[in-house]
Amino acid sequence: MSKYFLGIDLGGTKICCAAGNLEGNIKAQTILPTLAHEGEEAVLERIIKSVETVIGDLNASIEDVKAIGIGSPGPLDAEKGMIITTPNLPFKNFNITLPLKERFKVPVYLDNDANVAAIGEYLLGAGKGTNNMVYVTVSTGIGGGAILNGKIYRGTTSNALEVGHMTIVPDGPRCNCGNLGCAEAVASGTAIAKRAREAIESKVETSLKNYENVTAYEVFKEASKGDMVAKDILDKSLNYLGITIANIITSFDPEMVIIGGGVSQGGEIVFNKVREVVNTRNFKTMAESCKVVPAGLGSNAGAMGALALAMLESQES
Ligand SMILES: [Zn+2]
Numbered sequence: 403m404s405k406y407f408l409g410i411d412l413g414g415t416k417i418c419c420a421a422g423n424l425e426g427n428i429k430a431q432t433i434l435p436t437l438a439h440e441g442e443e444a445v446l447e448r449i450i451k452s453v454e455t456v457i458g459d460l461n462a463s464i465e466d467v468k469a470i471g472i473g474s475p476g477p478l479d480a481e482k483g484m485i486i487t488t489p490n491l492p493f494k495n496f497n498i499t500l501p502l503k504e505r506f507k508v509p510v511y512l513d514n515d516a517n518v519a520a521i522g523e524y525l526l527g528a529g530k531g532t533n534n535m536v537y538v539t540v541s542t543g544i545g546g547g548a549i550l551n552g553k554i555y556r557g558t559t560s561n562a563l564e565v566g567h568m569t570i571v572p573d574g575p576r577c578n579c580g581n582l583g584c585a586e587a588v589a590s591g592t593a594i595a596k597r598a599r600e601a602i603e604s605k606v607e608t609s610l611k612n613y614e615n616v617t618a619y620e621v622f623k624e625a626s627k628g629d630m631v632a633k634d635i636l637d638k639s640l641n642y643l644g645i646t647i648a649n650i651i652t653s654f655d656p657e658m659v660i661i662g663g664g665v666s667q668g669g670e671i672v673f674n675k676v677r678e679v680v681n682t683r684n685f686k687t688m689a690e691s692c693k694v695v696p697a698g699l700g701s702n703a704g705a706m707g708a709l710a711l712a713m714l715e716s717q718e719s
Contacts, residue, residue: 404466404467405423405424405462405466405468406421406424406460406462406466406467407421407423407424407426407468407469407470407471407712407716408421408422408456408469408470408708409422409470409471409473409706409712410471410472410705410708411473411518411705411707411708412436412449412472412473412474412491413436413475413490414438414491415435415436416434416436417433417436417445417448417449417452418431418432418452418702418705419432419433419434419453419455419456419705420702420705420706420709421457421459421709422709424713426525426706426709426713428706429460430456430459430460431456431702431705432455432459434448434451434452434455435448436490436491438490439492442492442496445491445492446501449498449502450501450502450505453470453502453506464506464507464508468508468712468716469509469716470508470510470511470712471510471511471513471518471707471708471712471715472498472499472502472513472708472711473514473515473518473704473705473707473708473711474513474514475488475489475515476515477514477561478512478513479560480511480512480513480514480517480560481560483500483510483511483512484497484498484512485498498512499511499512509712509716511712513554513711514545514547514560516537516539516545516547516563517547517554517556517563518704518707518708518710519537519547519662519699519703519707520536520537520546520547520548520549520554520563520660520707521547521554521707521710521711522699522703522706522707522708522709522711523535523660523662523697523698523699524537524549525713526706527660527698527699527706528658528660528695529658529660530698532549532656532657532658533551533552534548534549534550534551534655534656535549535656535657535658535659535660536548536549536650536656536658536660537549537659537660537661537697538565538646538647538650538659538660538661538663539663539666540589540661540662540663540664540665541590541663541664542591543578543586543590544565544586544589544590544663545564546563546564546565546650547563548562548563548654548656553714565646566585566586566590567579567581568646568649569581570583570584570585570588570589571583571587571588571642574587575587575593575596585643588638588639589639589642589643589646591618591663591664593639594621594635594636594665595616595618595621597621597635597638597639598610598620598621599616601631601635602616606631607631608624608629608630608631608632609624610629610632618664618665618668621636622636625671636671636675637675640671640672640675640676641675643675643676643679644675644677644680644683645679645683647661647680647694648679648680648684651680651688652684652685652688656692657691657692657693658694659692659693660695660696660697660698661673661694661695661696661697662697662699662703663697666697669696676694680694
């Protein structure tokens with residue numbers, strides 16, 4: 403009788419493997435360095451080792467494990483279990499689920515970080531009890547995942563909810579993807595920091611000039627102290643974030659939009675602005691029925707999301 407689900411958060415610097423009971427409460431956890439430069443097979447071996455370590459810590463055996471979920475940076479093919487390519491991991495067109503299935507004889511599921519985070523919030527975080535919800539992460543980039551009718555919506559090519567590349571400003575700044583004015587180029591933490599650097603290099607008076615290295619965090623800090631330039635940068639960026647969320651609400655009519663990632667840590671200033679834009683731009687009924695809330699899972703969100711992926715996929719099969 404299986405008692406546990408496993409979740410593996412595969413990152414460029416560390417592999418985090420967590421075991422949870424059937425309700426998703428973490429019972430054991432281990433972290434190993436990724437050492438991506440050692441190549442595909444070495445990293446795969448460390449993933450296997452992380453699973454064995456966690457099972458050992460539980461005094462359990464692999465027969466006690468119902469399923470394993472893996473969250474990885476994309477792009478990837480969730481259906482095939484294939485990591486296509488990713489900047490910080492060695493895998494290129496590498497099927498990561500197959501060797502684990504062969505080794506452990508349990509179902510293994512893969513999905514990208516944003517979808518995994520969405521599933522984590524849906525089953526274990528702020529989205530518990532909802533049926534339709536969208537998760538948006540706003541940090542160096544912007545990404546997202548949608549749960550529709552209790553299922554993760556992946557789209558045709560596993561790229562649904564790449565909301566960071568929704569065009570928000572037609573002639574706006576160039577995005578890393580090549581397009582102009584993507585949400586990521588005008589509303590991410592990186593975009594906020596970039597606007598701050600532009601202000602520092604200009605002739606305007608701003609306390610941001612006191613910083614050698616400026617990130618979104620310093621912009622939030624100086625805005626809260628009353629610096630008008632920092633306030634203006636935030637107001638514009640958060641307005642663009644609000645428009646992004648309003649477009650998402652128009653598309654999906656969800657019960658809840660959950661915002662996570664570094665920029666969401668800005669707190670009330672972020673959520674007040676986003677709600678204001680949503681109330682202005684969305685149909686009244688949709689705006690009123692959709693809650694916009696901060697993510698519920700903390701620093702452990704990656705592994706808990708991967709665990710939740712294993713839980714959700716097991717429900718469906
Ligand atoms: Zn883009």
